[in-house]
Amino acid sequence: METAGPIFASGNEAIAEGAFAAGALFYAGYPITPSSEIAEIASRRMPGLGGMFVQMEDELSSMAAIIGASLAGKRAFTATSGPGFSLMQENLGMAVMGEIPCVVVNVQRSGPSTGMATKPAQGDVMQARWGTHGDHGIITLVPSSVQDCYDLTIRAFRLSEEFRTPVILLADAAIGKVREGVRYYPPTEEEKGVRPLPDCPPSDYRPFAFGGATPPLPPFGGDYIYRITGSMHDERGGQAANPGTADRVIRHLTEKIEGKRDRIVSVRSLALEDAEVAVCSFGCSARSSKAAVRSARNRGIRAGLLELTTLWPFPDGEVRSILSRVKAVIVPELNLGQVAREVERLNDFSCTVVRVNRVDGGLLKPEEILAAIEEGAS
Amino acid sequence: MTNLAYRDYLAEEKLPTIWCPGCGNGTVLRALLQAFAALKLDPGKTVAVSGIGCWGWADDYIRVNAFHGTHGRALPFATGIALANPDLTVIALMGDGDGATIGGNHLIHAARRNVNVTALVANNFNYGMTGGQYSGTTPSGSTTSTSSLGHMEEGFDLCSLAAAAGAPYVARGTVAEPAKLARLIEGGLARRGFSFVEALSPCPTHFGRFNGAKTPWEMLRELKTTSLPLGILADREKEDYGKRYARAAGGERKEGSA
Ligand SMILES: Cc1ncc(C[n+]2csc(CCOP(=O)(O)OP(=O)(O)O)c2C)c(N)n1
Numbered sequence: 189m190e191t192a193g194p195i196f197a198s199g200n201e202a203i204a205e206g207a208f209a210a211g212a213l214f215y216a217g218y219p220i221t222p223s224s225e226i227a228e229i230a231s232r233r234m235p236g237l238g239g240m241f242v243q244m245e246d247e248l249s250s251m252a253a254i255i256g257a258s259l260a261g262k263r264a265f266t267a268t269s270g271p272g273f274s275l276m277q278e279n280l281g282m283a284v285m286g287e288i289p290c291v292v293v294n295v296q297r298s299g300p301s302t303g304m305a306t307k308p309a310q311g312d313v314m315q316a317r318w319g320t321h322g323d324h325g326i327i328t329l330v331p332s333s334v335q336d337c338y339d340l341t342i343r344a345f346r347l348s349e350e351f352r353t354p355v356i357l358l359a360d361a362a363i364g365k366v367r368e369g370v371r372y373y374p375p376t377e378e379e380k381g382v383r384p385l386p387d388c389p390p391s392d393y394r395p396f397a398f399g400g401a402t403p404p405l406p407p408f409g410g411d412y413i414y415r416i417t418g419s420m421h422d423e424r425g426g427q428a429a430n431p432g433t434a435d436r437v438i439r440h441l442t443e444k445i446e447g448k449r450d451r452i453v454s455v456r457s458l459a460l461e462d463a464e465v466a467v468c469s470f471g472c473s474a475r476s477s478k479a480a481v482r483s484a485r486n487r488g489i490r491a492g493l494l495e496l497t498t499l500w501p502f503p504d505g506e507v508r509s510i511l512s513r514v515k516a517v518i519v520p521e522l523n524l525g526q527v528a529r530e531v532e533r534l535n536d537f538s539c540t541v542v543r544v545n546r547v548d549g550g551l552l553k554p555e556e557i558l559a560a561i562e563e564g565a566s
Numbered sequence: 567m568t569n570l571a572y573r574d575y576l577a578e579e580k581l582p583t584i585w586c587p588g589c590g591n592g593t594v595l596r597a598l599l600q601a602f603a604a605l606k607l608d609p610g611k612t613v614a615v616s617g618i619g620c621w622g623w624a625d626d627y628i629r630v631n632a633f634h635g636t637h638g639r640a641l642p643f644a645t646g647i648a649l650a651n652p653d654l655t656v657i658a659l660m661g662d663g664d665g666a667t668i669g670g671n672h673l674i675h676a677a678r679r680n681v682n683v684t685a686l687v688a689n690n691f692n693y694g695m696t697g698g699q700y701s702g703t704t705p706s707g708s709t710t711s712t713s714s715l716g717h718m719e720e721g722f723d724l725c726s727l728a729a730a731a732g733a734p735y736v737a738r739g740t741v742a743e744p745a746k747l748a749r750l751i752e753g754g755l756a757r758r759g760f761s762f763v764e765a766l767s768p769c770p771t772h773f774g775r776f777n778g779a780k781t782p783w784e785m786l787r788e789l790k791t792t793s794l795p796l797g798i799l800a801d802r803e804k805e806d807y808g809k810r811y812a813r814a815a816g817g818e819r820k821e822g823s824a
Contacts, residue, residue: 214650235815240649242807245675249642252635256615256646259633260654264646282636408613408631409651415625417634419618426580427626427634 194369199337199359200267202370203293204229206341207265209372210380212291213239214264216253218246218272221305222361223295226267247272251279254290258283259416261383261407263345267293269361271302273312273319280354281320282418284441287395287402289348289383291341293357295364296471298549307549308361310471313526316356317500323438325445327452328356328500331363332474334370340497346381347452351444352402358499360522362472362551386412394423398436402444446501455506456495459485463492465564466510467518468531470496473552477520480557489565502530511539516564520544520557540564568608572599575609577627584623588774588782590741590767591621594688597744597765598657599628601752605655612655615644617664619695620769621688624659638668641676644683652682652808655755662689666724667702673724677731677760682806684754684761687724690769698772709776728762729800735761736800740789741768746797753798759806766792 189205197205204226207215215230217223227243234241239262244250247268254264268276273294283290296312298304312319316328327347329340337359344355384404386393395414397403406412415425420437422428445452458481460466465484469477474495484491494510496503511517511531517539519528528543535541542560546552576599585591602612612630616622618637625632635643640658648656658665665673665687676683692710693699700710703721710717729736735757739747747765754761768774768785780788805813 214646216646235811238815240808240811242645242649242679244642244645245671248639249645249672249675252639252642253646253649255635256633256643256648257650258646260647260650262650264650278636279639286633407651408647409611409654411610413610413629413631415632415634417632418636419634425632425634427623 189372190374191372194371196367197334197370198225198365198367199331199334199363200225200295200365201229202334202337203267203341203357203359204233205372206338207291207345208233208237209375210263210342210345212263212265212345213237214254214257214262215241215266216244216250216257216264217266217268218244218250220269220272222297222364223267223269223293226293247275248279251276251292255279255283255286255288258288258290259408261409265291265293267295269295269297270299270312273315277319281322283354284320284324284326285418286416287352287405288354288416289352290354291344291348291357292354293359296358296360304549306361308472308522308551309547309549310360310473310522311526311547312358313499313523316358324441325443326356326500327351327353327445328358328498330358330470330497330499332471332495332497333363334366334368336497337363338370338372342375342379346379349381349383351448352405353445358471360472395425396421396423398423398440449501452501453498453503453506455503456497458493458495460492460494460510462490463514464490465516465518465561466492466494466514467520467557467561468494468496468507468510468527469520470499470527473520473522476552476554477557479554480561483554483558484561489561491561491565499527504534507531508534511535511537514539516540516542518542518544518557518560518564520552522546522552568606570603572596572603575599575602575629577629580627583627585620586771588768588770589620590690591624591688593741593744594621594747594765594767595624595627597748598686598751600748601755604752605755607655611653613647614657614659615640615647616659617661617669619661619664619693621659621661622664638664639672640664641669641672641683641685645676645681648682649808656682657684657686657755660685660687661694662687662691662703663693663701666722670702673728674731677728677733677762680732680734680759680804680806682758682760682808684763686751687764688767689724689764690767690773691721692769692773694769694772698769698776711772711776723794724764725762725799733762733800734759734802734804737798738764738766738794738796740766740792740796742786742789750798759804766794
């Protein structure tokens with residue numbers, strides 16, 4: 189769907205439309221508040237797009253089905269929230285190990301466990317990073333507006349293809365449900381990205397070739413016959429549980445993402461040039477932070493905002509840069525300090541790091557953040 | 567279409583297999599490859615999806631596209647592959663732990679959903695790979711490494727389960743009659759929609775040893791006299807999910823084309 193000007197839509201709607209615009213032709217999922225809208229839209233829109241929708245029996249199988257569909261050549265995605273995201277973790281690791289592109293949307297709600305289904309939270313930051321077992325790199329993008337939902341979903345698909353990896357879009361109930369103006373545009377080929385085909389003869393193809401860039405992944409059903417596995421593997425995907433291979437594969441899975449931060453990490457800066465206090469936030473809390481920074485400026489406090497639209501790989505350089513030049517960094521988030529701990533990890537500058545946390549199901553109020561800014565400035 | 571002998575589908579460079587002497591998996595594998603050859607399956611258009619377990623290694627020995635996933639989830643991976651490309655022949659290779667215990671929910675739903683996938687369960691009545699613990703098919707009273715008092719639960723009759731869940735094709739064979747088994751697998755692969763084939767198979771290393779130290783030979787003889795019904799147990803035409811979806815979507819697309 190393409191719109192001439194802005195239209196009024198929810199974050200969940202924009203995520204679904206972003207996926208279709210990026211060329212997604214397969215959705216598998218299991219209903220869960222506050223993400224179900226995405227499944228419902230996919231069920232209505234996929235037939236007309238020539239795609240396929242299936243409601244699976246749980247989130248384990250939803251994650252498995254999108255992995256299968258991706259190997260058969262379709263751009264595939266699923267959407268869920270806390271309990272479902274927990275169930276997806278094992279097969280998220282399968283996509284990591286098998287190097288299979290796909291997009292997983294987590295519209296975060298209050299946890300742990302069933303928690304509060306309709307209340308927003310940002311408590312899955314570390315689960316996105318380390319929820320599946322074993323060392324690996326992972327890409328996680330965070331929208332803070334309905335437009336972001338559209339733009340970052342398209343970006344998530346591109347990055348998943350470029351790095352042959354699952355990408356997590358870590359939204360939250362507030363952003364998924366809020367309705368505001370958004371413009372749907374047809375993405376360029378560059379924005380959508382492509383899944384390249386191998387140019388070697390089929391007999392030479394190695395789905396897990398060591399060294400250099402991650403090799404292309406041709407769809408099952410063509411001339412390239414190959415094996416994908418979640419077990420430790422050699423270059424051809426054969427079973428290979430030996431120390432040398434394991435070391436190479438595990439380092440590769442981390443390095444292919446951590447080593448390409450330049451192509452992945454994105455942040456937004458607001459009034460940081462002359463700031464003496466910086467707010468570092470993301471998702472729905474970045475909106476409250478923005479309002480707080482504006483109020484602070486109105487009161488003559490030199491405050492600025494660093495909004496993280498990529499959480500993983502963590503924007504180390506960008507965060508270090510503010511830590512090195514401000515008096516205090518305020519970290520507002522709807523959890524008990526998951527991003528603040530990352531900021532503290534980078535704090536080699538004796539900067540004051542102030543946590544502003546809320547976990548009662550409500551959103552952070554700009555005043556709460558403003559109070560922390562004022563404290564940090566004094 | 568190809569004209570390959572069953573050995574052409576075998577990755578001979580990978581032999582010998584990891585399987586123990588007397589294990590039935592090699593026989594099930596040969597029956598499967600014979601079914602491939604009988605149907606002249608194109609290796610490029612065929613995908614073997616395996617679970618985790620001894621039988622889950624089977625796909626490493628086959629020269630078709632292969633996907634080796636997580637324990638219990640072969641069917642949902644296969645579902646995604648089959649729905650995304652209806653021209654592929656997709657077969658899920660699972661143990662009884664994989665296909666009927668940790669993955670039991672996927673089995674009944676794949677049968678009910680009627681996806682175009684053939685499920686081949688090598689049922690050795692226990693978890694071979696992890697040391698012979700009991701599974702969802704372990705017969706009541708038998709000893710396993712986690713049922714030293716004799717198993718307290720009843721085992722599933724997997725074919726009845728698959729048939730009740732709606733599978734259009736259901737069959738059971740044993741490695742004691744490998745030629746018949748190959749024909750049953752062939753029947754499953756030839757049928758569009760979900761087909762379920764169970765291959766009863768001995769695990770002398772664990773199940774046999776725990777239950778009277780039987781020789782592989784005795785175990786095979788016992789399989790021949792199993793009380794479970796053998797042969798084709800359900801055979802009915804049903805439109806599979808992919809076809810049904812495409813038919814419904816065809817109407818949708820016409821409406822939406824304005
Ligand atoms: C989620 C998960 N739980 C447990 C295991 C450990 N595990 C590996 S294989 C297996 C059982 C295999 O038994 P079965 O499926 O019957 O196959 P067989 O080895 O007998 O061929 C188990 C429990 C695992 N790999 N993953």
